[in-house]
Amino acid sequence: MRYNTAMNESTYKQRRDRLQVMMRDGVAVIGNARLQTRSNDTEYPYRPNSDFYYLTGFEEDNAILLLSKREGVFKTVLFVQKKVPEMELWTGERLGVEAAKRRFDVDEVFSSDAYREQLSTLLAEHTLVYFDLFSSDAVYTTLKEVTQEMLHTRAITISPRTFSDITKLTQEMRLIKSEAEVALIREALAITQKAHHHAMKVCEEGMLEYALQAEYEYVFKKEGAYSDAYTTIIAGGNNANTLHYIKNDQRLKEGDLVLVDAGAEYGYYASDITRTYPVNGTFSPAQKELYEIVLDVQLKIIAAIKPNGSKKALQALSERLLTEGMVKLGILEGSVKSLMDEKAHKQYYPHGIGHWMGIDVHDPCPYSDDNGEELLFAKGMVLTIEPGIYLPEDDDNVPEKYRGIGIRIEDDILVTTDGCENLSEGIAKSVAEVERMCQGYGH
């Protein structure tokens, strides 16, 4: 796949160098993902392991990266699938060892077949092995077997006895995004914007949820995104009260809202956007009242994001503001303080205000340091902001007109030098904009 990206081999080389600086003396083993079986002999579309891709930009199955460090000397070895014309006839062209030597600025390239043999050589005299927990089982099994063999060989006196999780270091590196990474997120969002606006226009009563899902996937692919960043949630009416509803097999009903959580992936960078809109193009008064509460909270939270800010503080603020809103609408009764002390609001706002986003939609970057202290916002971090209110249809404590409504509004935010930028600002969000889009005037 070719993406419009400023990242190249020197970008990936710099990342590997940085990781080697962060490592203690030892060997890091990072395997790419393997193809996953869907059923019998069919497979899911391939998606590389995020850390492996972050460090190599390489998209081929069955590749492994070894990084070693000893007394300030770095060594990098890459294993790639060898070229086998009769296999490539079926599964497509492979880069092969010779071309990989030209493409990658690494010390050595071997065929993946040589992994076991080379691993014993590379592990010799090392006591520490870093392992990527998201490598394939095959990479791990071989590592385990080679290490066991070394332990059982009496002539070998020094062999790996300490195993450490390399994702601790890669996840720290992935927290701050470069301009080139943000550019890919922007491209993913430009495509996601087109998809949401198109879907708002074509959405109508009686449509199957997965048919609306198809409209999103159609625009993603047509506009150059190979894949979605995660399985799209299309939740009509009360289905929105199931937070990760992905069955998407019911019909959209007249008078209901539809909650859509959908984002394209571009160049392996995610976007993650939720919009909730009326199936018939116009919010009912009750839907509008609830929507305005969630939107008002979302805008206030985004406005509060700046360097040295805290996600925990945003969480607390979102819980207080949503509780105030639910009291105002008579969904919760009592003082805001006592309701929050009792966590009464959690029933209708049970999730977090947002999460890191990057190569993974839920980027697994740290939220706190080694002492458990929260990491504060810094320039280059990207996070989602996604408050919501979920009111099940069978909850008698909720005023009848609000029952069966679930609303979430989610944008993707970049922390900047002096505040933040809403990267998804162009996606219709106010009641007026959403209705205009749904009624087909936004195009």
Ligand SMILES: [Mn+2]
């Ligand atoms: Mn999200």
